[in-house]
Amino acid sequence: METFLHKHQGEMLQLVEKLVNIDSGSTNKHGVDKIGTFLETCFQDLGFTVSVAKEMELGNHLIIQHKDIEKPEIIILAHLDTVFPIGTAKERPFRIEGNRAYGPGVIDMKSSLVSVLYAIKALIYENFDSYKHLKIILNSDEEIGSPSSRKIIEREAQGCKFALVMEPARKDGSVVTARRGKGNYTLIVEGKAAHSGIEPEKGRSAIEELAHKIIQLHELNDYKTGISVNVGLIEGGSSINTISDHAEAHIDVRIKKEEQINIVEGKLEEICSTSDVIGTKVSIEGEINRPPMVKNKQTRALLRIIQDVGDEIGIIIEDTETGGGSDASFTSSLGIATIDGLGPIGGNAHSEKEYLEVPSLVERTLLLATLIERLANK
Template identity: 60%
Template sequence: MKNEKLALLEKLVNIDSGSHDKKGVDKIGGILAGLYQSIGFHAEIVEEKEIGNHLILRHPEAENPKIIIIAHMDTVFPEGTAKERPYKTEGNRAYGPGVIDMKASHVMLFYAMKYLTETNNACLRNVELVFNSDEEIGSVHSRALIEKHAKGKNYALIMEPARKDGSVVTERRGSGTYTLTIEGEAAHSGIEPEKGKSAIEELAHKIVKLQQLNDHENGVSVNVGVIEGGTTVNTVSAHAVGHVDVRVSSMEQFRPLEQKMEEVCETPDVEGTRIELTGHLDRPPMVKTEKSKALYELAKEIAEELNIDLKETYTGGGSDASFTASMGVATLDGLGPIGGNAHSDSEYLEIPSLDERLQLFIKLVERLSL
């Protein structure tokens, strides 16, 4: 007989739930809402028109919970991926789209709440669960919802997966996205190229200058990751666009970096072209505060009691932990099971870690509720 946790995981993984797949995300949300309602939780659906709905879950006796638990329901994979490469297991690993980021976390979290319900644990009064549908595209729609429910909380537990070595995450870089739009003048490249003002040429100059703003040693990175431009090979391009990813380790780094980007874009290198830079910081950095450090130390202490060697790590990737941390809430991320290769065809879960991290999570919630 199949392990019931893995049976639930298979069910979730085999449903496409990309960020823009409202139908698929809402199907995941419906399954999860039903599961939590079956153990006595109240499920509030926060409706969205274009993306999947969000879920707020509480035990009926949770009047003023001090712990917010955040997990996202969306993945990065397009519709049809689950059919092309459905859930499978090989040895101690499970594979499939979203298996570690973060459908295994949802399985782990549900069984943690189920255990606490079955044991009539009073700490259920101390938790509020927020499941959002757009984390993989920056939580643009759900950020305000997360911040609303994080207000007044003492602790934020974020269910992103643990790293490959089992580390939890205590620091993350902040991230921003910018768009560089350049307008030039079209001309035939064979008949009268001198009349053209190449937007692509101007973009090339700006790419080189923006990339020179990188300061990897201090955790600052600027990457022009996608470019667009031109119509035909024999036309001097009248339009070009560059999409820029920015990462910073602290808020003090952000404004000076943005000012440098603005300075780069103030003056065209190709006379006659026009430049517009738009964008903003999507997620602030997750900075390790004294409160967050104490939360990690508590988790590490509990892990030692369970014979788990728990380490912490810093990552450049973003998550919803940034929002709660920037509000001053003690935040710990990467509390899901262990796995790796997220967002790829080889994404995997280390199956034994599902129960191991389940026990760690239960005890952490219990200890925070004393």
């Protein structure tokens, strides 16, 4: 398979360029569906069937499996969307400088989409039939928390033993074996408006109440145990000379263990149960939308297999934990052995400096193809 992939490296890079130069931000349905339709055809040409889960506002999701599928025990997760607005691809299109390729979404995760496709092509070329033992989910909303695709991922993962998640490898090449869970909450304060010069005593400041609550929220941080609470965005008030009657705080919550969900949510409810500013009302809404991905017994066993495969093809595989979220959390929470970061190597995702280490495109595609073959024969 290595010879096949090296022979097609130029073709793979051309496909990465094609995908990078299509804007596909999460809310850009047209762009996301353009990439999805193109990849649908690519997989159909290889004898795969593609079921399209249609969405009205966001891009469609693709469920891909071979027409002669046999006992699918492997699920591959990848996403079609990026974080970049329309026009970004035109402003800074795909380019290669030395051993690095640049462009919006080049590593997160358009190179991974190419990697999945060519891993299948390599298996077919070598007359292996391991591709008949897997499902591939390409979803359109990972970058915004997978609100519509989560149920699809959890449904399709039922009965699978292994989940291979195609987020990029870390800058040092490490795969990801643990992620913190993530939640988004909005704290809402209702006060009473009044003119700040004429009758301020009649007002009840929502902003003042929100200030008290922000301090209390940040006091929940416990970095040693993996709990972090951050108020990242606040809104409130209508004018500088008006006592504010409305204010909001948007809160990012991260947890390391499943049991911390109830602990954190209990403390959030406690904070919002009373007002520090008499006459204001406080409420909170939101949830933990990604459970933590835990490095459990199943994941450790899968990591050892990946490391053995790496040794076989001459790659040293290390693993790491990260605080960022991904769809790996969904399969991990179902008890499925899950490894993330199986895409090519790169860095600076979600920024103007996002890059792909070009040699890793073939290297990590070979790792993926060899791993599929190994797992299908387990």
